[in-house]
Amino acid sequence: MEVPEVVVDRLPQYVRALRELRRRSHKVVSSTELGDLLQMTPAQIRKDLSYFGRFGKQGRGYNVESLLEQLKSILGLNRGWNLALVGVGRLGRAILGYPGFAPEGFHLVAAFDDDPKVVRQSFGGLIVQPTSQLAEEVAAKSIRIAIVAVPAAQAQAVADQLVSCGIRAILNYAPVAVQTPPEVKARTIDPVVALQSMTYYLTNESRRSASPKETPLRDESAARDARVRRAPERGKGGAP
Amino acid sequence: MEVPEVVVDRLPQYVRALRELRRRSHKVVSSTELGDLLQMTPAQIRKDLSYFGRFGKQGRGYNVESLLEQLKSILGLNRGWNLALVGVGRLGRAILGYPGFAPEGFHLVAAFDDDPKVVRQSFGGLIVQPTSQLAEEVAAKSIRIAIVAVPAAQAQAVADQLVSCGIRAILNYAPVAVQTPPEVKARTIDPVVALQSMTYYLTNESRRSASPKETPLRDESAARDARVRRAPERGKGGAP
DNA sequence: GTTTGTGAAGTATTTCACAGCC
DNA sequence: GGCTGTGAAATACTTCACAAAC
Structure with missing residues (x-):
């Protein structure tokens, strides 16, 4: 049974939603409720989970706490992970200061850069090392994940070096598609790419009010409306 | 002819690759070459482009400069876009200082936050305004895209407010799936979600060396090898 | 010779719909 | 009554493969 990558990519979202539900003291959740929260169909959630086991109870739904633990275990999140950062420029320093990694078990334990202006300096409690130290540190600290925050022109070379050091996962902030062998x-x-795909829709806004072929056969629109979609609050000034 | 969203999401990558090719003074590119660069099949690139027109010449390939211009026009990138930022905490300030937006035509022209510690202060040349000013500024500066960099708990309320001001696209940095009506x-x-989906593979590394059912019928592996995949450079120290 | 553009074929992913269980 | 788990159906997406163009 081979789990599709799209499914794996959705699991962290389920974890996020379940944590939120736990925070709100929900003990049990149905696939419909989860779907409302995450803007997904209940069937998709049930199908996704079914790749990994049977976690629910008919007539009740899923126990929030136990499903959360199961998913964390599947994703390998019930342990810590050491991370290396390569590139300690403006962006790299922002990443070193980002407080969102540690609470999730991701610990930045080494930082690398070859710029003489930053090497040997300390940022966020880490002393920047030259990339010649990469292999040594990766081995010494059992690092399997690296963050790349170097300029685009250097990103592929850095990725290659990381691969040769045995790194198995790369989070790349450089605006290029880095190539890795299939096992990495x-x-x-890339925020700019995200913006650029959205401007397509702003530029070509003609899909609404376009002639609908006919009334949808299936209760397609009803399903859409059934999902939670909070009514926008009115801003003070009001939009034109 | 309805363009699939996956296709739109790939167009910015084509733009990136074409710019790089132009920089290297390539005049013409084939779908195969582009595919090598971007780790995609030539057929996919041709099919994607065919949703928008016929841009190539048989036997030759695509003119780099003109395909680039066409794609920029399709994506709405041959003009500038004003952006609003909501949330001027640590992350918001890093975004204000990020030099990657302006060269792509994305201009941060207004910043909002309700924290009395930052409101009225100036960051990156912008004076932080209270969110009560949102609708007014959005209208005055024709802002159609907003960046959300507030804590998770506030992200949905901010998104709702943005929607009610007429914003049509939201780039959300908060670790929650914000709900918007279909026209927005x-x-x-979310870097943490990206890391969390990769740890799945690090945790469950048993898919290589697993018994291959049989030799692939089609030249699947040949196709994979045909794509450019640069050999990793050896690090100074060498991996264990 | 090369490479595009594209229907047709082949996969992948999502959704349906319902038996089975609480 | 409500909800899961899941084959089957439907849809979406990718790749093939080849005629047409150069």
Whole structure:
């Protein structure tokens, strides 16, 4: 049974939602409720979970606490992970200062840069080392995940170096698609690309009010409306 | 002819690759070359482009400069876009200082926060305004895109407010899936979620060396190898 | 010779719909 | 009555493969 990558990519979202439900003291949740929270269909949630086991109870739903623990275990989140950062420029320093990693078990334990202006300096409690130290530190600190925050032109070379050091996952902040062998996972974070795909829709806004072929056969619109979609609060000034 | 969202999401990557090719003075590019660069199949690139027109020449490929211009026009990138930022905490300030937006035509022209410690203060050349000013500024500066950088707990309320002001696209940095009506696009940037989906593979590494059912029928592996995949450079120290 | 553009074929993913259980 | 888990159906997406163009 091979789990599709899209499914794996959704699991962290389930974890997020379940934590929130736990915070609100919900003991049990149905796939419909979870779907409302995450803007997904109940069937998708049930199908996704079914790749990993049977976690629910008919007529009741899922126990929030136990489903959360199960998913954390599946994702490997019930342990800590050491991270290396390569690139300690403006962006790299912001990443070192980002408080969102540690509470999730991601610990930045080494920082690398070859710029003489930053090497040997200390940022966020870490002394910046030259990249020549990479392999040594990766081995010494059992680092399997790296964050790349170097300029685009250097990103691929850095990724190659990381791969050769045995790194198995790369979170890339450089605006290029870095290539890795299949056994090394990579994800790129690129706010500009996200903006650029949205401007397509702002530019080509003609899909609403376009002639609907016919009334949808299935209760498609009803399903859409059934999902939670909070009514916008009115801003003080009011929009034109 | 309805363009799938996955296709739109790939167009910015084509733009990136074409800019790089132009920088290297390539005049023409084939779908195969582009595919090598971006780790995609040539057929996918041709099919994607075919949703928008016929841009290539048989036997030759695509003119780099003109395909670039066409794609920029399709995405609405041959103009500037004003952006509003909501949330001027640590993350918001890093965003204000990020130099990657302006060269792509994205201009942060207003910043909002209700924290008395930052309101009226100046960051990155912008004076922080209270969110009560949102609707007014959005209208005055024709802002259609907003960046949300507030804590998770406030993100949905802020998104609702933005929607009610007429904002049409939201780039959300808060670690929650914000809900928007269908006519308002939203993208969430969440490095922790990206890391959490990768740890799944680090935790469950048993898919290689697993018995291959049989030799692939089609030249699947050949196709994979055909794509550019640069050999990792050796690090100074060498990996264990 | 090369490479595009595209229907058709093949996969992948999502959704349906219902038996089974609480 | 409500809800899960899941094969089957439907939809979406990718890749093939080849005629047409150069």
